[in-house]
Amino acid sequence: MYFLDAATAQQIVDRTMRIIDHNINVMNSQGVILGSGDSSRINSIHEGALLAISQNRTVIIDEGSLQSLHGVKPGINLPLHYHGQIIGVVGITGSPAQLTQYGELLKMTAEMMVEQASSMELEQWRKRQREEFILQLIRHQGPYPDEMHTWAKQLQIDLNMPRVAAVIELPAQATPHTNLRDIQLLLEYPQRNNLVALTALDQLVILKPAFLDGHCWNPSLEDLRIEKLLARLPADTKGVLKIALGHYFPGDGGIIKSYQTACETLAQGKQRAPEQTKYLYQHYVLPVLLSGLGDDWRGQELAAPFKLLQQRDRRGVLTKTLRVYLQHFGDQQRCADALYIHRNTLRYRLEKITQITGIELNSLDGLLQLYLGEVLGRLQH
Template sequence: MIDLPLAREIVERTMKIIPFSVNVMDRHGTIVASGSPERIGSAHLGAQLALARRSTVEIDDSSTAHLHGAKPGINLLLVVRGDICGVIGLTGQPDQVRQFAELVRLTAEMILERARLTGELQREKRYREEFVFQLVHRTGVSDASMAAWAARLAIDVRLPRAMFVLEVTGASHRMDLVLTELQHVQAALAMRWPDLLTAVVSPGELVMLEGFDTADSPMPRAQRARKRLHELHEVIRPALQFASTLAVGVALPGLDGATASYESARHTARVGRRREPAATVFSYFELHLPVLLSSLQSGWQAEQLRQTLHKLKAYDQKNGVLVKTLMSWFKHNNHPALTAQALHIHRNTLDYRLQKIGELTGLDLAIIDDRLMLYVALQITPAEAGD
């Protein structure tokens, strides 16, 4: 279909290269755009004849005698991918305009083909975005429909895939500005990786979905995730002026796996921000245990685990020294020298604090079960409790 902006572009472009008036007609022979604007909206007899005969029609002075209202000229069918889209007409004596006819037709068809291709690409982009959006929100679309959708996009749902979640942090930003910025990021990512599946799934959240092989050992997987996070961050950072975090979730196969990956990426970002407030990039593969434990936030089991920290917090309410010491000890893999160095204290001071922790909690830090209980308690305790 030839719309008004497209018809105007054809007229303007072609009249820059030939010294004759040009008319563009739709599939009904109605003038959509013209070098003579007063003719717009009227029927074009030459175009109607060309459409009826499915061929080029030339009208000379003798023909106008029995074609009331017609003007001399040549009318050519506009065909794109085998479909007749309309007619383009050159006003003038056929002997004079004939030399330009083919050039004008080719120019018009090139513009139409470009417009159709652009429309298809835009539709494909929206189709891909909506697929990712539905993976995240699953708003009533059946699994069968989602599977067919994936097949249409040539996505093998049997392969593991991971969600990367870019989240704009801070609540003071105008949502329309944030959305515009995320669209800029989306465009930058598309320029770098045209096949990357992306979607804005909320006013402050952009997700990226891509294949992620999990066949290797955990260490290469973690390294690969970190490398990919760095690559994405290098493109995102110049395109986004707001503070943000970027996190990758677990890699899983299947439609439900992609949804779970999104949720795990969001949990990863929350856990990561709590553990490293200054950091902006987080990987599930580096934080998998605290992320998995983060779901244990309620119920009597969680309360029993948190009980182990109550006496510590009661003992040093002012500075929270013992909780900070315990957190640093776990962060440095129970290594005494590294922990003491990080806390800027003597080894003897560290030993005293760890002993005090054991006395207050009634747990033996040399026993793995007791040590694990304290670690889990720290992971499920709200951030302010460990500050």
């Protein structure tokens, strides 16, 4: 059942009094005045309204009625209906003989405004339900229970559709005219089957259909779609908005994994390339996959030799040499050329690195451990 609220009641009063040069009162189903052109009457009981509600009819109050009813003035009071139920009363103050022409018109206007307010309220409720469902999707691991399937059906969401997660970050107060709700509307309309929800004051998640070509997951197509989206965004978001695309995972629990990779891709992208706007998982696969080891003892052990090198290398020469050496896959000549040093100098530095870390650089395992240790070292900073 719909309950008339004070905001809607006062809105009815304000709009109708612009047209009708008489005081208007709107009462709820208990006869309490919720809205009035005379603020002193708000929250008082209107006995004429109670009579209109109990008898479900228009009640005319003339001078004679004033003796038997309390909290009333001359006028007419008409019951308001919504889906066959009485939800309140609208009253016009004045001489009943002069107000008859306004009665049904006022009643119809008030009921239309109630219908509109109810529709807006229902739409807001549906949006809240949809957002809460999306938040459940990015938190749920494993198969979906029957309750979620029922909920999805009510919201007309296809749980079987393959989806990939993206996250958008727009710092609060970063732009004078645009906020995340504006971005959300842009993503939802025109309808592209996106599921969009705010996850924080400065971040929202988009669960996008994963198969843009209708057949398989193609990150390149998603990259192009993101570029088109960025071109549509308001000018004041450029330079402050960040977007990251996660990886697609099929099967149960795929959405939460996709969301986690999107969040970690955003974190890695902001750290490594803060000047960029767009970050794609495929460009940050290794640091994203290693990020879970950052605080784990395995990750700490893996990073220990590289950290030791950093501690002993006060000027950073050996650390820089190792990074360049790794970038050139152990090719000493190319590494020496890139550093503008002689090969003998390079050989001396590599020996020092081996002495400090205890790791042989001429073995694949050694190179891999130092490389992963360097990546983890940046993750742990």
